[in-house]
Amino acid sequence: MPSLDRQDNVFVLDLGDGENRFHPDWIRAVGAALDEVEKAEGPRALVTAATGKFYSNGLDLEWLFANADHHHDYVVSVHELFARLLSLPLITVAALQGHTFAAGAMFSLAHDFRVMRADRGFWCLPEADINIPFTPGMAALIQARLAPQTAHEAMVTARRYGGTDAAAAGIVDRAVAEDAVRSTAIEIAQEQAGKAGDTLGTIKSRMYAPVLATLRDTTNPLG
Numbered sequence: 001m002p003s004l005d006r007q008d009n010v011f012v013l014d015l016g017d018g019e020n021r022f023h024p025d026w027i028r029a030v031g032a033a034l035d036e037v038e039k040a041e042g043p044r045a046l047v048t049a050a051t052g053k054f055y056s057n058g059l060d061l062e063w064l065f066a067n068a069d070h071h072h073d074y075v076v077s078v079h080e081l082f083a084r085l086l087s088l089p090l091i092t093v094a095a096l097q098g099h100t101f102a103a104g105a106m107f108s109l110a111h112d113f114r115v116m117r118a119d120r121g122f123w124c125l126p127e128a129d130i131n132i133p134f135t136p137g138m139a140a141l142i143q144a145r146l147a148p149q150t151a152h153e154a155m156v157t158a159r160r161y162g163g164t165d166a167a168a169a170g171i172v173d174r175a176v177a178e179d180a181v182r183s184t185a186i187e188i189a190q191e192q193a194g195k196a197g198d199t200l201g202t203i204k205s206r207m208y209a210p211v212l213a214t215l216r217d218t219t220n221p222l223g
Contacts, residue, residue, distance in 0.1 A: 002026065004033040009043045009193035010186050011036075015050040019057040022103055026060075027077050034084060044196045045189035046088070048111065049095035049182050055121075056104025075221045078103060079137045083215040085110040086141070086208055089201025091192035095185035096163075096172065102126055106138055109145040112192075115185045116167065118175035122160040129158040136223045137215035144211045146171060 005012045013033050020026070037046050050056065064074060085092060085107070094108040096116040100123045108114050108123070116123065125142070127134055134142070134155065143151045150169045153159055163175035176184050205212065 002029045002033055004036060007186060008190065009045060010189045011040075011044060011046045012182075012186065013037075013046060013048045015048060015056060017051040019054045020050055020104065021057050021060040021063075022078055022081075023060040023063055024074065024077065027081055030081065031084070034088065037090070038088065042196075043193040045091040045093070045193040047093045047095055047182070047185045047189050048107075049185065050097060052098060053121075054098045054104075055094070055096045055100040056107055057099065058102030058104045058106075072221065075135060076218050079135070079215040079221055082106060082110045082137070082141055083212050086215075087201060087204045087212060089198060089204070090196035091189055091200075093185040093189045095182045096121065096123065097178065097181045100124070102130075103138075106141055109141060113185075113188055114172040115174045115176060115181055115188070116163040116172040117178050117181050118163040118167075119178065120162075122162060123166045123171055124158060124160040125154045126158045128156055133223075135221055137211075137217070137221060140211045140214040144208060 002016055003014050005014070013030070037044065059078065064071065092111040093113045093115065094111040096108060096114060098117070098121045100108050100121070102125060105123055105125050142155060146154065147170050150171060161169060161171055163172065166172045167175040174184060
């Protein structure tokens with residue numbers, strides 16, 4: 001399960017050491033960690049990271065298929081997590097040390113910056129291959145955070161981007177050696193920690209107002 005630590009002005013949220021899928025308990029744990037980060041005072045920034053082969057493999061499809069009657073509420077909770085991270089009033093950096101797939105990839109896009117391991121691991125939106133269409137909120141998030149041609153390729157071809165290719169496509173900001181992923185993310189976050197506050201929150205909320213409105217539409221989140 002996710003766990004929160006702090007290094008100087010940088011909160012480090014470790015998402016876990018498994019596939020880190022979006023089980024409802026996992027979503028609640030991440031939300032509780034964001035509560036703690038948001039209510040803290042003074043300079044601060046957030047790094048999300050993970051341990052092991054995966055950063056996040058996305059939605060917990062096994063749980064979802066076993067709880068089909070909760071589909072609507074589940075999607076709403078995922079959308080709200082994306083919206084909250086996208087508009088968080090502090091700088092956020094995703095440290096992608098392993099595979100980052102589907103909703104995990106979207107979660108990474110809700111951060112301000114991304115650092116990825118250069119030599120192994122993939123960033124991928126596999127929805128076209130697994131026959132699960134993007135919700136309107138998911139599509140809006142992806143298209144707001146990636147260049148049009150990159151978003152198009154990633155969404156319609158389900159291409160698996162390695163770290164170097166992801167950096168070249170603008171999906172991630174830096175591709176570095178395995179042992180430098182987390183430390184580089186923390187360094188970026190530390191440099192920007194002084195920007196935390198209401199002004200940054202307002203800037204983000206206005207910058208992504210259409211995306212946030214779509215993600216927070218609870219009437220018909222599936223489109």
